[in-house]
Amino acid sequence: EDQVTQSPEALRLQEGESSSLNCSYTVSGLRGLFWYRQDPGKGPEFLFTLYSAGEEKEKERLKATLTKKESFLHITAPKPEDSATYLCAVQAGNSGYSTLTFGKGTMLLVSP
Amino acid sequence: NAGVTQTPKFQVLKTGQSMTLQCAQDMNHNSMYWYRQDPGMGLRLIYYSASEGTTDKGEVPNGYNVSRLNKREFSLRLESAAPSQTSVYFCASSERLLAKETQYFGPGTRLLVL
Numbered sequence A: 001e002d003q004v005t006q007s008p009e010a011l012r013l014q015e016g017e018s019s020s021l022n023c024s025y026t027v028s029g030l031r032g033l034f035w036y037r038q039d040p041g042k043g044p045e046f047l048f049t050l051y052s053a054g055e056e057k058e059k060e061r062l063k064a065t066l067t068k069k070e071s072f073l074h075i076t077a078p079k080p081e082d083s084a085t086y087l088c089a090v091q092a093g094n095s096g097y098s099t100l101t102f103g104k105g106t107m108l109l110v111s112p
Numbered sequence B: 001n002a003g004v005t006q007t008p009k010f011q012v013l014k015t016g017q018s019m020t021l022q023c024a025q026d027m028n029h030n031s032m033y034w035y036r037q038d039p040g041m042g043l044r045l046i047y048y049s050a051s052e053g054t055t056d057k058g059e060v061p062n063g064y065n066v067s068r069l070n071k072r073e074f075s076l077r078l079e080s081a082a083p084s085q086t087s088v089y090f091c092a093s094s095e096r097l098l099a100k101e102t103q104y105f106g107p108g109t110r111l112l113v114l
Helices: none
Strands: A004-007 A010-014 A020-028 A030-038 A045-050 A056-059 A062-066 A070-075 A082-090 A099-101 A106-111 B006-007 B010-013 B019-025 B030-037 B042-047 B067-069 B072-078 B087-094 B109-113
Touching: A004 A082, A004 A099, A010 A020, A020 A030, A020 B067, A030 A070, A030 B072, A045 A056, A056 B030, A082 B042, A099 B006, A099 B067, B006 B087, B019 B030, B019 B087, B019 B109, B030 B072, B042 B067, B042 B072
Parallel strands: A010 A106, B010 B109
Antiparallel strands: A004 A020, A020 A070, A030 A045, A030 A082, A056 A062, A062 A070, A082 A099, A082 A106, B006 B019, B019 B072, B030 B042, B030 B087, B067 B072, B087 B109
């Protein structure tokens, strides 16, 4: 059974204080690892997809990295508008159609 | 493009009532999904449709039925609502290109069952 664990559950940062969110996974045959951002009362918004260990992707203050066991979402010099819940999901399976398994998310609060 | 749209945005039902949640996408995607999101549980897949004309059960299908009406529309029906179905429901769609695909989500339907 595919498993995705995100940590910490919640994180409070001061504006400008860089940190990282963790997503560890156990799957048989990773096809892709996805990061989403979710604002209160809204649907998840796609951020990144990573497909293989060593891959990195960046968008503004966010940088996602991937190893064979986990992914990190690095937030550099965060601003209050980065406050949101960040969701990690994996797509796995060696063949055929496969769906996503989501973690429970990390709630990030950035204070001015 | 509107992306993925869902109706209604909010609904209150009494136990035993039925209702249908509507979802439509204008991205010409083949695959569509229904999830529910509960506090502390994360997003859980209810049903999905890999392509028009097919539907399959996800992790938590009990108490729900779905219909892939056409390529654009995928509806979720609660035949006899129960308080345990109080949740936020999200629809998503995706397209597989060269073995890569990304799911795009709608704004959600908030359902309260009394």
